[in-house]
Amino acid sequence: MDFDAIVIGSGQAGVPLATRLAKSGRRVLLAERGALGGTCVNTGCTPTKTLVASARAAHVARTGGRLGVRVEAVQVDFPAVVARKDAMVGTWQEGVTRRIAGAGATLRLVRDHARLVGERTVEVGGERHRADLIVLNVGARPVQPPIPGLGQVPWLDNRRVMQLPELPQHLVVVGGGYIGCELAQAFRRFGAAVTILEPGPRLLAREDVEASQAIEAVFRAEGLTVLLGAPVQAVSGGPGQVTVRLSGGTSVEGSHLLVATGRRPNTDDLGCSEGGVRLDGRGFVEVDDRYQTSAPGVYAVGDCAGGPQFTHTAWDDHRLLFEVLAGRGTRGRKDRLVPYTVYTDPQVAGVGLTEREARARGVAVEVATLPFGSIARAIETDEKAGLVKVLLDPATERILGASIVGAEAGELIHVFAALMQAGAPARALVDLEAVHPSFAEGLQAAVMTLPRYALT
């Protein structure tokens, strides 16, 4: 049988695209060389957020005294934590399997590595297939940075650290980005000693400096060691003992080494040059605003297409591309809002411009800031760390960006995302009757710190 469409990769864009195309009557081949569901389900969002939930339970139990609830000797059953995480991954994997099976006989799943071997032609499972439509959804994987000695020590990436059978005694984390921060805090809460080594001057470098500082303060208060401006010179050691040498001659000893320094696209073994698909200097597939690559009929979506690397972005890519293919696409990939959340505790969430980006681009902004600890709900629940920051266009009162560090920031950010999506002015939030006591009240209060909304 030959195919109308070939989708390479069963990630967050590939599965919904393949199944919807098949349900619309097209003959579709879906190729997957690894676990069904891709990064999010197997080694990304699902397992990390499941671990983070267990870690938070330990933290809440341990610190209950601040609310007058004392729990004696909190014990973390690490194998049970890992088993819960594995079960959760299994449940989501089953969901993906069901979804693929439910698409009907016109969808054929081939569990193998696929590569382009010519114009609109793919080799997979020992066969060659040509299709008018090819979609690349091959995702990304952790970078192995060029640290001298790394190849000789048993270092962990986000995949391997979540398979550890026992809690590390001392986890050394190289990289203070979101993956490093989420995992570092979780392992600290499970009971490991944790040291973060960040070469730059602050954690979560994409955020405004106040957000980075808020997270750093929380981490230090929880007993994590945070070394900033600490580029790694070399590593050495073996199982259960690693030494990380830093510039300046100091070194850090630990039992395990987690390296979280970025991700690279899975395009190096995809046959892009044979297929006429151009890559950028970092290996991402070059696509236009409608996901079209340099090869006619070949599209790319998700992490490999070089946009923000989030599950919701990959999923949204599938939706936009489906509309493009149906001839209905009016929105492009570039003119959309991409909210995000870092699942540290407190969470860090953002949408639109940060203040730093606005200033760098010369965009005129009014900035409203409110400490999270000024919000009644935050005081009553003792979740006071963080802040709310909102950027407004002074001429139109429209929101240009927002960032929140605080409890449930990942939920709260949707208030700003929805207002921005609707093109509504910030006054809409001022005129809202917000529930008391709620964290959301703080969003309104933040905006009302601006003189134009002050009550007189």
Ligand SMILES: Cc1cc2nc3c(=O)[nH]c(=O)nc-3n(C[C@H](O)[C@H](O)[C@H](O)COP(=O)(O)OP(=O)(O)OC[C@H]3O[C@@H](n4cnc5c(N)ncnc54)[C@H](O)[C@@H]3O)c2cc1C
């Ligand atoms: C630790 C971690 C935590 C994360 N947490 C979050 C989060 O909380 N929220 C969020 O939004 N995002 C999160 N992400 C990012 C998110 O997981 C990714 O952005 C998302 O999964 C990308 O989906 P995708 O469809 O582009 O690719 P993937 O999900 O990576 O899917 C690509 C698939 O293609 C397959 N493949 C690759 N090459 C080939 C080939 N040649 N032939 C056949 N198959 C191939 C791969 O095996 C893989 O299954 C996290 C990532 C990590 C690593």
